[in-house]
Amino acid sequence: MAGGKETPRQKMIGMMYLVLTALLALNVSKSILDAFVAIEENIQVANENEFARGQEKYFDLREVSQDKTQPDLQKKASKLMETVEKIDKITAERIKLIDDIKIEILSACGEDVTTVGTPESIIFKAYDAKSPLKPTRMHLDHVSGKDKYDEPMLVMGINEDITKPVGRGMELWESYNKYRGELTELIAGSVIVEKGQKKFYFKDPKINDWKDFPDLQVKIKKAIDAANVNMDDKEAIAKIYMGLSKMEKSEVHEVPGVHWIGKTFDHSPSVAALASLSSMQKEILTARADAVSLIRSRVGGGEYSFNKIMALAYGPEIANQGDEIEVQVLMAAYDSDKQPEVTFNGAKISEVKDGKGYVKTKASGGAEMTLKGEITIKNKSGIPKTLPWEKNIKIMKPMGTVSLPELNVLYIGYPNKIDAVASGYDQTVLSGSGVSLTKSGTGWIGSPAKGRECSITVSGKSSVTNKTVSLGSFKFRVSRLPDPSLYWGASKDGEKGSRNETRLFAKYPPEIPLNASFTIKSWELSIPGAPGAPPKGSGNQLDGAAMSLLKQAKPGSVIGFMTTVVGPDGIVRKKGGAFTL
Numbered sequence: 188m189a190g191g192k193e194t195p196r197q198k199m200i201g202m203m204y205l206v207l208t209a210l211l212a213l214n215v216s217k218s219i220l221d222a223f224v225a226i227e228e229n230i231q232v233a234n235e236n237e238f239a240r241g242q243e244k245y246f247d248l249r250e251v252s253q254d255k256t257q258p259d260l261q262k263k264a265s266k267l268m269e270t271v272e273k274i275d276k277i278t279a280e281r282i283k284l285i286d287d288i289k290i291e292i293l294s295a296c297g298e299d300v301t302t303v304g305t306p307e308s309i310i311f312k313a314y315d316a317k318s319p320l321k322p323t324r325m326h327l328d329h330v331s332g333k334d335k336y337d338e339p340m341l342v343m344g345i346n347e348d349i350t351k352p353v354g355r356g357m358e359l360w361e362s363y364n365k366y367r368g369e370l371t372e373l374i375a376g377s378v379i380v381e382k383g384q385k386k387f388y389f390k391d392p393k394i395n396d397w398k399d400f401p402d403l404q405v406k407i408k409k410a411i412d413a414a415n416v417n418m419d420d421k422e423a424i425a426k427i428y429m430g431l432s433k434m435e436k437s438e439v440h441e442v443p444g445v446h447w448i449g450k451t452f453d454h455s456p457s458v459a460a461l462a463s464l465s466s467m468q469k470e471i472l473t474a475r476a477d478a479v480s481l482i483r484s485r486v487g488g489g490e491y492s493f494n495k496i497m498a499l500a501y502g503p504e505i506a507n508q509g510d511e512i513e514v515q516v517l518m519a520a521y522d523s524d525k526q527p528e529v530t531f532n533g534a535k536i537s538e539v540k541d542g543k544g545y546v547k548t549k550a551s552g553g554a555e556m557t558l559k560g561e562i563t564i565k566n567k568s569g570i571p572k573t574l575p576w577e578k579n580i581k582i583m584k585p586m587g588t589v590s591l592p593e594l595n596v597l598y599i600g601y602p603n604k605i606d607a608v609a610s611g612y613d614q615t616v617l618s619g620s621g622v623s624l625t626k627s628g629t630g631w632i633g634s635p636a637k638g639r640e641c642s643i644t645v646s647g648k649s650s651v652t653n654k655t656v657s658l659g660s661f662k663f664r665v666s667r668l669p670d671p672s673l674y675w676g677a678s679k680d681g682e683k684g685s686r687n688e689t690r691l692f693a694k695y696p697p698e699i700p701l702n703a704s705f706t707i708k709s710w711e712l713s714i715p716g717a718p719g720a721p722p723k724g725s726g727n728q729l730d731g732a733a734m735s736l737l738k739q740a741k742p743g744s745v746i747g748f749m750t751t752v753v754g755p756d757g758i759v760r761k762k763g764g765a766f767t768l
Contacts, residue, residue: 220333220458227327227462234322234469241320241476244483245271251486259524263379264486270377271479274370278475279319281366285464285471286314286323288342288355295338296457298330320475322468327458339452339460349442349449356448359467360435366471367431368393371424374478378417378485389414389424395435403429419495423481427474486524493520495542528571531560555581589645589661596664597622597641600756601703603633605643609658612647616655619643621665635665668756671705672696673748673764680764684746686737691727693752693762708751708759714740737768744768 248271251257252264293300293309302308312324327333340346344354352360368391375389392410397403407425416424439445439453451463485494499519521527521542529536529544538545550556558580563573589607597603605624609615617624621641623634635641642662648655672695673680676688679696693705707727714721714736722733729737740746745767752760 223458223462224327227465230465230469234472237472237476238321241479244479248483260486266379267482270373271482274373274478277369281471282320282322282468284362285468289461289464292339292342295342296332296335333458335457336454339455339457343448343452345449349453350444350446352446352448360448370478371428374424375416377482387415387417389416427477431474493522495521495523528563596666597633597635598666598668599635601668605631605633607645609645609647613650614648616646616648638665641665668754670760673762675766684766686768689729703755705752705754708753711749713747740768742768
């Protein structure tokens with residue numbers, strides 16, 4: 188821009204451009220630093236909100252622990268308060284540690300950290316041991332060296348190696364991770380168990396390395412499943428653990444193995460470093476508020492107390508195929524420490540658990556019956572609230588039917604197919620006398636014993652009540668399988684046959700709808716006037732001698748076969764047949 192061949196005027200213009208560019212760069216840097224100041228201010232406001240959220244649940248629980256009008260709840264809340272106090276102790280330690288590091292960074296940058304509460308001071312409200320969970324309130328817009336980064340790196344112990352922090356940086360990292368483990372373990376172990384029940388617990392898996400967010404979720408879930416965590420706490424513990432998890436090592440600007448402390452504070456301006464520390468305080472206060480809220484939910488609060496939730500689905504107990512079904516799904520809340528009182532037809536029922544009363548009665552009346560009663564629950568002051576309840580139930584008249592899709596008799600030695608339906612019940616049960624019954628797909632197979640008749644009883648079973656009711660008994664005749672017809676190829680006994688056909692078959696004609704298989708064991712061919720002994724063979728295949736004799740027979744001749752046949756019942760039958768050539 189200012190080369191040797193340029194005129195003095197051109198050189199002057201070039202210098203002006205250079206100065207202007209430098210000024211613009213300074214202005215951009217100032218804008219970025221001011222942005223960090225604004226971000227840190229928003230984080231401090233968020234910290235106050237998270238602190239207040241946790242305090243609200245803390246005081247709610249403490250109120251219950253001091254309420255002598257409800258001894259059982261007071262005892263339970265007092266026990267839970269012990270855990271909350273431990274949580275607040277370890278939380279305060281981390282808040283104080285981070286505040287101390289902030290002050291060290293400001294001091295290293297030459298800032299005034301002794302003046303408090305004046306319009307120009309950085310420290311607006313100093314850390315107070317009487318309120319140990321509240322971070323120091325600062326105004327970073329009063330920091331003069333906002334762009335200093337050597338000092339924060341020195342304090343955080345990464346001035347020599349960003350892959351291996353030392354000093355305050357490593358102290359902060361280890362303390363932060365230890366807090367994650369201590370907090371989640373306290374939450375899991377705070378569940379009050381009944382006598383003889385196994386104590387709940389969670390062991391910190393110390394997860395600081397993962398491929399991606401889903402991988403982190405999988406690892407946390409695996410650790411939770413490996414412990415004995417209360418079902419109601421699993422989601423909350425996973426959320427808290429995840430919110431306090433940071434990747435220990437990563438690649439930054441092609442430098443592998445950079446520690447999280449190095450990645451966060453390397454060449455970080457003082458105001459940016461302070462904002463990062465405030466953000467860690469917010470994560471800690473958020474985790475603490477979530478933990479206290481979860482523990483607070485284990486005892487009742489408000490006008491009516493609820494410490495358990497459950498999913499409920501209401502709909503028809505039994506439906507026929509093709510019916511439109513409507514199911515109502517809702518989330519119900521109840522207090523496991525104060526069960527409701529339920530009445531039915533003016534009488535108090537005895538079985539009440541999980542916030543529900545169990546009414547048992549017999550179905551009676553016409554097509555529909557109506558059950559009515561009242562349910563009562565008391566508020567925190569012991570004042571009862573009563574509401575009516577009503578349930579309509581349609582009454583189905585039980586009836587049973589049996590159909591045999593093949594015949595109206597049962598055959599010995601044959602797998603008789605049986606279909607049965609117990610109307611009004613979701614399960615059909617069959618039993619037999621003189622016949623064995625086995626389930627096959629959606630139906631049954633009936634195998635009768637030798638005799639003249641048998642009976643089948645149809646029963647309906649309700650999966651709701653688990654009761655079985657007999658709906659009727661049905662008698663059937665028992666018979667041997669009918670003899671099959673003899674076929675020469677496609678021709679049936681008495682029909683015209685083909686002298687070129689080489690196979691014999693024994694089977695039922697279409698008018699007998701039984702699917703029974705018969706095997707031809709032997710055969711003998713007879714042709715009137717043929718010389719010599721008649722040809723014989725085994726199986727259903729005609730041999731060469733028989734085929735030669737058939738070719739010599741005159742057209743119109745009537746030839747005969749005598750066969751030995753065995754059916755599925757094992758009975759050996761003699762079956763003959765005559766065919767016209």
